[in-house]
Amino acid sequence: MSTERRxxxxxxxxxxxxxxxxxxxxxxGLTLRTIARELDVKAPAxxxxxxxxxxxxxxxxxEMYRRMVAGTPLDAGDTWQERLLTSNRALRTELLGYRDGxxxxxxxxxxxxxxxxxxxxxxxxxxxxxxxxAQAVRATSTTYLYTLGFVTEEQGVxxxxxxxxxxxxxxxxxxxxxxxxxxxxxGAELFRDYGxxxxxGLALVVSGIEVRYGVA
Amino acid sequence: MSTERRxxxxxxxxxxxxxxxxxxxxxxGLTLRTIARELDVKAPAxxxxxxxxxxxxxxxxxEMYRRMVAGTPLDAGDTWQERLLTSNRALRTELLGYRDGxxxxxxxxxxxxxxxxxxxxxxxxxxxxxxxxAQAVRATSTTYLYTLGFVTEEQGVxxxxxxxxxxxxxxxxxxxxxxxxxxxxxGAELFRDYGxxxxxGLALVVSGIEVRYGVA
DNA sequence: CCATTCTCCTTAACGCTGTTAAATTCCGCT
DNA sequence: AGCGGAATTTAACAGCGTTAAGGAGAATGG
Numbered sequence: 316m317s318t319e320r321r322x323x324x325x326x327x328x329x330x331x332x333x334x335x336x337x338x339x340x341x342x343x344g345l346t347l348r349t350i351a352r353e354l355d356v357k358a359p360a361x362x363x364x365x366x367x368x369x370x371x372x373x374x375x376x377x378e379m380y381r382r383m384v385a386g387t388p389l390d391a392g393d394t395w396q397e398r399l400l401t402s403n404r405a406l407r408t409e410l411l412g413y414r415d416g417x418x419x420x421x422x423x424x425x426x427x428x429x430x431x432x433x434x435x436x437x438x439x440x441x442x443x444x445x446x447x448x449a450q451a452v453r454a455t456s457t458t459y460l461y462t463l464g465f466v467t468e469e470q471g472v473x474x475x476x477x478x479x480x481x482x483x484x485x486x487x488x489x490x491x492x493x494x495x496x497x498x499x500x501x502g503a504e505l506f507r508d509y510g511x512x513x514x515x516g517l518a519l520v521v522s523g524i525e526v527r528y529g530v531a
Numbered sequence: 532m533s534t535e536r537r538x539x540x541x542x543x544x545x546x547x548x549x550x551x552x553x554x555x556x557x558x559x560g561l562t563l564r565t566i567a568r569e570l571d572v573k574a575p576a577x578x579x580x581x582x583x584x585x586x587x588x589x590x591x592x593x594e595m596y597r598r599m600v601a602g603t604p605l606d607a608g609d610t611w612q613e614r615l616l617t618s619n620r621a622l623r624t625e626l627l628g629y630r631d632g633x634x635x636x637x638x639x640x641x642x643x644x645x646x647x648x649x650x651x652x653x654x655x656x657x658x659x660x661x662x663x664x665a666q667a668v669r670a671t672s673t674t675y676l677y678t679l680g681f682v683t684e685e686q687g688v689x690x691x692x693x694x695x696x697x698x699x700x701x702x703x704x705x706x707x708x709x710x711x712x713x714x715x716x717x718g719a720e721l722f723r724d725y726g727x728x729x730x731x732g733l734a735l736v737v738s739g740i741e742v743r744y745g746v747a
Numbered sequence: 748c749c750a751t752t753c754t755c756c757t758t759a760a761c762g763c764t765g766t767t768a769a770a771t772t773c774c775g776c777t
Numbered sequence: 778a779g780c781g782g783a784a785t786t787t788a789a790c791a792g793c794g795t796t797a798a799g800g801a802g803a804a805t806g807g
Binding site: 346 | 793795796797
Binding site for chain 2: 424431432438449454460467468471491498504512516523524526
């Protein structure tokens with residue numbers, strides 16, 4: 316008889332499993348009972364490791380951030396523009412890696428202070444490039460907030476890359492908007508080719524920082 | 532005996548009541564039973580008017596948009612910069628008018644096509660100013676997505692203007708981040724003075740559009 | 748070596764949620 | 778008077794996050 320004792324849970328294993336499940340069931344379907352079942356445990360066991368479900372979501376967001384950092388080698392010799400592009404592309408990619416990734420991420424707060432290292436390094440790079448601290452914060456956080464907003468909307472239409480939520484037929488939309496020709500035509504621009512559009516918006520923000528803070 | 536018959540519900544009255552309640556109980560506390568009670572009705576009655584809760588949330592978002600438009604007189608003679616500033620300030624103000632306003636708004640889709648009028652007018656203004664349609668869409672939606680991202684984060688810290696969520700003491704945060712001096716100091720910049728920071732980010736985006744699309 | 752303590756988990760239950768099915772009430776129409 | 782549809786209620790269901798109480802097993806210590 317298998318007297319194998321399952322290794323005890325820990326926060327990381329729970330968060331990892333929850334993130335894996337997230338892609339299959341989405342945020343609405345991600346219940347404590349589902350997560351527990353996958354871990355071969357009953358739901359209340361999770362309360363030993365997390366004070367409530369939000370704390371678990373926070374850990375999931377933190378883990379997403381960790382993975383993003385781990386998967387994004389940053390060159391300390393980057394120009395600030397390169398840094399801004401690289402880190403925001405990485406953020407988008409990471410968020411797109413999970414169904415409802417942006418919602419989970421932006422609805423949570425990091426556990427611990429692990430993110431501070433990365434943040435410090437970025438602020439150092441920006442101030443070294445001639446930004447005041449206030450400008451550095453404005454530059455990075457404006458870009459960050461754009462990315463978050465972008466991916467949130469993007470995932471509202473495409474929950475996972477290539478997978479389309481119903482009711483977003485571009486042609487159908489254009490037909491309905493026959494009386495608004497510009498808006499109708501804009502549909503293609505709005506609901507397709509997210510990658511390209513993200514880049515374009517990102518470039519707009521970067522250009523704004525260049526010109527307004529005079530640090531080309 | 533009061534044989535007064537309550538006027539039958541309609542989508543607008545339900546959405547209005549739900550929006551009023553939203554400020555008192557927040558998105559998590561906004562249940563169909565609460566809304567129904569306020570309308571002097573039982574919860575299943577709402578299903579006569581909405582196919583499910585999301586449809587009600589969609590109507591709420593649409594109503595928010597209607598109110599924003601109604602409360603924001605737009606001058607057809609605006610420069611595109613003025614239009615961008617005015618409409619995004621209006622959006623932020625409207626979203627801040629409701630607890631979890633940004634979450635409700637960005638998690639929903641408009642019912643109907645009422646928003647198309649406003650959109651058409653904006654696109655007309657931008658193309659008349661020399662933008663291509665693609666540029667006009669990129670300019671307006673990048674700004675829009677920034678605003679959405681901004682207010683979402685803002686309301687994560689200040690659910691309603693002047694009302695602070697716990698665990699966001701700037702001084703406490705600075706103490707914890709003693710090893711990361713720039714990040715610590717950035718706290719003040721990040722979690723205070725949202726109005727000013729919003730304006731600054733908005734200005735960055737507008738500048739970027741100016742320089743990159745060469746339409747000053 | 749036994750007793751105690753601590754860690755981690757289970758069983759059982761609670762109140763609440765969104766939602767459905769069926770019955771009911773009320774109004775306008777013929 | 779009676780029918781039909783609109784609008785609502787009553788009753789119920791499965792599932793949710795969460796809590797309380799208890800139990801098994803390892804670790805500790807006298």
